[in-house]
Amino acid sequence: xxxxxxxxxxxxxxxxxxxxxxxxxxxxxxxxxxxxxxxxxxxxxxxxxxxxxxxxxxxxxxxxxxxxxxxxxxxxxxxxxxxxxxxxxxxxxxxxxxxxxxxxxxxxxxxxxxxxxxxxxxxxxxxxxxxxxxxxxxxxxxxxxxxxxxxxxxxxxxxxxxxxxxxxxxxxxxxxxxxxxxxxxxxxxxxxxxxxxxxxxxxxxxxxxxxxxxxxxxxxxxxxxxxxxxxxxxxxxxxxxxxxxxxxxxxxxxxxxxxxxxxxxxxxxxxxxxxxxxxxxxxxxxxxxxxxxxxxxxxxxxxxxxx
Amino acid sequence: xxxxxxxxxxxxxxxxxxxxxxxxxxxxxxxxxxxxxxxxxxxxxxxxxxxxxxxxxxxxxxxxxxxxxxxxxxxxxxxxxxxxxxxxxxxxxxxxxxxxxxxxxxxxxxxxxxxxxxxxxxxxxxxxxxxxxxxxxxxxxxxxxxxxxxxxxxxxxxxxxxxxxxxxxxxxxxxxxxxxxxxxxxxxxxxxxxxxxxxxxxxxxxxxxxxxxxxxxxxxxxxxxxxxxxxxxxxxxxxxxxxxxxxxxxxxxxxxxxxxxxxxxxxxxxxxxxxxxxxxxxxxxxxxxxxxxxxxxxxxxxxxxxxxxxxxxxxxxxxxxxxxxxxx
Amino acid sequence: xxxxxxxxxxxxxxxxxxxxxxxxxxxxxxxxxxxxxxxxxxxxxxxxxxxxxxxxxxxxxxxxxxxxxxxxxxxxxxxxxxxxxxxxxxxxxxxxxxxxxxxxxxxxxxxxxxxxxxxxxxxxxxxxxxxxxxxxxxxxxxxxxxxxxxxxxxxxxxxxxxxxxxxxxxxxxxxxxxxxxxxxxxxxxxxxxxxxxxxxxxxxxxxxxxxxxxxxxxxxxxxxxxxxxxxxxxxxxxxxxxxxxxxxxxxxxxxxxxxxxxxxxxxxxxxxxxxxxxxxxxxxxxxxxxxxxxxxxxxxxx
Numbered sequence: 001x002x003x004x005x006x007x008x009x010x011x012x013x014x015x016x017x018x019x020x021x022x023x024x025x026x027x028x029x030x031x032x033x034x035x036x037x038x039x040x041x042x043x044x045x046x047x048x049x050x051x052x053x054x055x056x057x058x059x060x061x062x063x064x065x066x067x068x069x070x071x072x073x074x075x076x077x078x079x080x081x082x083x084x085x086x087x088x089x090x091x092x093x094x095x096x097x098x099x100x101x102x103x104x105x106x107x108x109x110x111x112x113x114x115x116x117x118x119x120x121x122x123x124x125x126x127x128x129x130x131x132x133x134x135x136x137x138x139x140x141x142x143x144x145x146x147x148x149x150x151x152x153x154x155x156x157x158x159x160x161x162x163x164x165x166x167x168x169x170x171x172x173x174x175x176x177x178x179x180x181x182x183x184x185x186x187x188x189x190x191x192x193x194x195x196x197x198x199x200x201x202x203x204x205x206x207x208x209x210x211x212x213x214x215x216x217x218x219x220x221x222x223x224x225x226x227x228x229x230x231x232x233x234x235x236x237x238x239x240x241x242x243x244x245x246x247x248x249x250x251x252x253x254x255x256x257x258x259x260x261x262x263x264x265x266x267x268x269x270x271x272x273x274x275x276x277x278x279x280x281x282x283x284x285x286x287x288x289x290x291x292x293x294x295x296x297x298x299x300x301x302x303x304x305x306x307x
Numbered sequence: 308x309x310x311x312x313x314x315x316x317x318x319x320x321x322x323x324x325x326x327x328x329x330x331x332x333x334x335x336x337x338x339x340x341x342x343x344x345x346x347x348x349x350x351x352x353x354x355x356x357x358x359x360x361x362x363x364x365x366x367x368x369x370x371x372x373x374x375x376x377x378x379x380x381x382x383x384x385x386x387x388x389x390x391x392x393x394x395x396x397x398x399x400x401x402x403x404x405x406x407x408x409x410x411x412x413x414x415x416x417x418x419x420x421x422x423x424x425x426x427x428x429x430x431x432x433x434x435x436x437x438x439x440x441x442x443x444x445x446x447x448x449x450x451x452x453x454x455x456x457x458x459x460x461x462x463x464x465x466x467x468x469x470x471x472x473x474x475x476x477x478x479x480x481x482x483x484x485x486x487x488x489x490x491x492x493x494x495x496x497x498x499x500x501x502x503x504x505x506x507x508x509x510x511x512x513x514x515x516x517x518x519x520x521x522x523x524x525x526x527x528x529x530x531x532x533x534x535x536x537x538x539x540x541x542x543x544x545x546x547x548x549x550x551x552x553x554x555x556x557x558x559x560x561x562x563x564x565x566x567x568x569x570x571x572x573x574x575x576x577x578x579x580x581x582x583x584x585x586x587x588x589x590x591x592x593x594x595x596x597x598x599x600x601x602x603x604x605x606x607x608x609x610x611x612x613x614x615x616x617x618x619x620x621x622x623x624x625x626x627x628x629x630x631x632x633x634x635x
Numbered sequence: 636x637x638x639x640x641x642x643x644x645x646x647x648x649x650x651x652x653x654x655x656x657x658x659x660x661x662x663x664x665x666x667x668x669x670x671x672x673x674x675x676x677x678x679x680x681x682x683x684x685x686x687x688x689x690x691x692x693x694x695x696x697x698x699x700x701x702x703x704x705x706x707x708x709x710x711x712x713x714x715x716x717x718x719x720x721x722x723x724x725x726x727x728x729x730x731x732x733x734x735x736x737x738x739x740x741x742x743x744x745x746x747x748x749x750x751x752x753x754x755x756x757x758x759x760x761x762x763x764x765x766x767x768x769x770x771x772x773x774x775x776x777x778x779x780x781x782x783x784x785x786x787x788x789x790x791x792x793x794x795x796x797x798x799x800x801x802x803x804x805x806x807x808x809x810x811x812x813x814x815x816x817x818x819x820x821x822x823x824x825x826x827x828x829x830x831x832x833x834x835x836x837x838x839x840x841x842x843x844x845x846x847x848x849x850x851x852x853x854x855x856x857x858x859x860x861x862x863x864x865x866x867x868x869x870x871x872x873x874x875x876x877x878x879x880x881x882x883x884x885x886x887x888x889x890x891x892x893x894x895x896x897x898x899x900x901x902x903x904x905x906x907x908x909x910x911x912x913x914x915x916x917x918x919x920x921x922x923x924x925x926x927x928x929x930x931x932x933x934x935x936x937x
Contacts (some may be wrong), residue, residue, distance in 0.1 A: 011897040014794055037801070038800075039800045039801070039802055040770075040771065040800040040803070041798075055825065112912070135672065135673045135674030135676070136673040136674070137672050137673050137827075138674075163673050163827065164672070165671065165672020165673065165930075166670075166672070166825050166827070166829055166926070166927055166929070166930040167670065167672070167930040170927065170930060170931060177716065189927070190805065191800050192828065192830070193801050194830045207679045237666070260698045270915060273917060274913050274914070274915045274916070275913070276909075276916060277905075277906050277907075277908075277909030277910040277916060278909075278910035278913065280906055280910075281906055281907060286899065286902055286903055286906065287902065287905075287906045287919065288902060288919075289919055289920050289921070290916060290918065290919045290920070291918055291919070291920050292917070292918065298801065299803075301801050301802075302805065305802060328754075329817065329818075330751075330755055330817065330818035330819070330820075331751070332786055332819075333740070333748060333786035334787070335740065335741070335742075335744045335746070336741055337710060337738075337739040337740065337742070337785075338739045338740070339707075339710075339739050340706075340739075341740050342736055342737075342740070342741065343736065343737045343739060344736070345736075346733060346736035346737050347737060350733055357904050359729065360724060424722065425722075428719070428720065428721065428723070429716075429718060429719060429720045429721050430720055430721065430722050432716055432718075432720050433714075433716070433720055433734065433781060434737060435687065436685045436686075436687070436709060436712070436714040437709055437734075437737050438704060438706045438707055438708075438710045438738065438739065439706060439737065452882060531926040573819070596705075
């Protein structure tokens with residue numbers, strides 16, 4: 001597995017007149033699956049366009065696969081881009097659509113590549129039907145096949161899961177993992193956080209044109225020290241355990257909820273998590289459940305955006 | 308303190324009160340389709356007149372109103388100087404002919420506005436899931452536009468009538484002799500308003516852009532008029548006569564270019580057919596008829612009326628059919 | 636209580652295309668999710684319940700009436716379409732007042748209802764601005780408001796979070812919860828996002844290829860199992876050894892130690908093992924199902 005960054009963004013800015021869409025952003029994207037997230041209008045699409053070579057930065061430099069992006073047409077052959085816009089020519093059959101993409105990308109053995117791509121998205125049965133007859137989810141999958149047909153090292157996917165059903169999303173998940181394990185770099189931008197959470201190893205969170213957070217989202221969570229962690233604890237004697245927990249300096253507050261559970265706020269969650277079992281044992285309380293309430297990607301997103 | 312108001316919150320009370328601002332169910336009256344039709348009707352009227360949509364939207368309706376009133380006002384002013392010389396000034400029958408061009412323009416430009424935006428923005432879908440039928444919607448819109456056209460047509464006529472009465476030498480005599488003019492102009496005006504309303508609106512049901520519908524309708528009227536009048540124009544033989552030492556050429560044996568067929572071709576002009584019907588209602592003849600009108604005089608009265616009926620009923624049927632078919 | 640919506644053998648064919656085939660299900664009070672991929676029949680079902688199309692066979696009943704036979708049944712029904720459907724040149728307030736009247740409310744009542752509803756959906760301050768100036772999130776709220784203004788018994792929502800960013804989605808789901816669980820208006824929520832259903836719905840009807848694949852309370856699909864998950868940062872081997880010494884067998888999946896058929900004895904053993912090693916406990920919880928599992932378990936159907 002290469003340890004070279006696939007994408008290097010170096011002090012990149014992009015403005016349209018007085019509107020600054022991307023403001024002095026720097027980061028690296030390594031092989032594997034990375035999620036690009038942010039509220040609407042934060043600059044995600046602009047960044048994606050620039051990384052795909054569809055727009056030039058107003059300032060700063062973008063390097064993809066070790067080479068500068070500017071005017072580097074050979075690079076395009078190594079990148080597969082799936083945009084947010086779902087419109088396709090409905091008179092093309094699925095196969096024709098993928099073939100067209102293959103030819104545009106200068107693929108050597110077109111029929112073979114097309115077969116493989118269509119096989120990867122499981123649409124061999126429908127490939128000879130016009131795209132106009134496809135359901136939305138099928139269209140998305142065929143668009144994905146067209147993005148994969150030239151075997152790109154870098155995949156940039158903008159909202160690829162729009163309109164797909166749960167079964168298709170599971171298949172998509174498996175496909176992405178397979179592609180990533182082959183050494184590819186996949187950058188996915190999506191609003192469906194619960195999907196990105198299971199798929200992406202690292203995330204890039206863009207807010208108001210700037211990079212607000214990067215990395216493993218759990219690690220990001222721990223760096224948000226103005227937000228104490230919330231945990232929910234179920235045990236055999238809430239008040240007894242609660243009374244003991246309050247004595248710890250790691251604990252900010254303990255609340256007993258209507259359903260008898262404990263909600264604990266803690267700034268030093270590592271200490272709490274390492275000592276809770278011992279504490280429970282020392283007062284003879286059975287520990288049934290302990291879960292973080294705001295460690296999800298959803299919570300991290302929300303906290304970072306609100307800062 | 309005050310026994311009557313004892314259940315009202317008292318701000319000076321030492322006990323605080325918190326009022327429930329949460330969601331409340333609606334227990335009030337529900338008036339069904341009639342309320343819906345009224346709402347859609349009035350919404351249509353406001354749309355055309357530009358009420359509630361800023362000053363720019365009111366310009367066109369205002370201009371048109373002034374333009375349709377203008378001839379009537381001018382005639383009345385002239386009459387007040389000249390007196391009872393109605394023979395050389397246009398009367399109520401001719402008045403409709405004069406303003407017909409303006410009205411058609413108004414209809415072509417504004418009538419589609421009652422259908423196309425709702426279809427383009429897909430607001431129609433929100434109407435169709437409410438407890439009304441699609442025909443309720445379509446007919447309420449047609450009625451809204453027609454009401455406005457009627458106001459336009461009648462306003463000028465009323466001014467003209469009042470002017471004629473007041474400037475007559477014997478107003479009372481004038482009323483006794485010409486009282487029929489009033490029901491006639493109301494009938495003729497109604498027929499004209501229908502005509503001007505339903506044709507553009509029927510065309511609009513096929514399109515989602517108001518501009519296309521307007522252009523199509525204007526083309527329909529204009530082309531029809533020019534082509535048909537060209538086809539029904541007369542060509543005459545020239546006969547030379549000598550008269551007092553000079554040779555004079557006279558037109559004799561004038562016949563329409565298309566011969567016998569001309570009187571039927573004349574019916575294809577929408578404007579002329581409606582004007583023919585207009586004159587039939589007033590039981591008068593146009594002093595300066597177009598070739599098409601001239602040609603159609605050869606037909607039995609019922610035929611232009613029948614053609615006119617078709618030109619009105621077919622668009623209505625089209626509107627009804629299109630909206631019945633509309634599905635989300 | 637009779638069901639609010641009832642589909643009985645509901646079938647709709649478009650020529651040779653089968654949109655819905657023999658679908659039978661009820662929708663009761665509360666929030667019901669209609670889950671399925673595009674093309675599964677969700678939109679067809681909605682159109683049938685709204686009376687916009689007629690069934691090929693079977694019946695769809697709304698509050699006891701057939702909506703494609705009489706329009707009166709729609710008085711107590713609301714609909715929030717997925718697609719854009721708002722005019723841009725009027726204010727939210729005017730638009731809602733008009734729609735309220737089209738639903739039969741007299742003008743004065745329409746006015747007060749409009750003000751109330753716009754407050755409840757969170758558009759209090761912006762209600763006198765033109766809809767054309769609204770953001771996507773605000774437009775979604777207007778769409779919902781027009782579905783609620785006439786106090787329906789049931790609202791049909793079609794992909795209500797489509798196009799919204801995570802913040803907007805959060806707010807919309809919150810609003811849906813409030814509408815369904817606080818305002819007391821029943822909801823049928825049609826979506827392809829399981830997350831939306833898990834966060835708002837009490838019951839779920841799953842459609843696949845035009846047929847009802849599953850139906851039941853959401854809790855049935857997301858209930859806790861007896862499998863216990865112990866997620867620790869480190870010392871997995873130590874903890875495993877200590878548990879084994881106490882007669883508890885575990886299997887390891889990444890950072891998680893999985894214990895089957897866990898009861899009180901196992902819980903105590905876990906606690907003691909953790910106390911002794913001082914391992915950092917990230918999560919201790921029973922394994923729960925998710926709606927995704929419905930689709931994971933092989934091909935269509937149960």
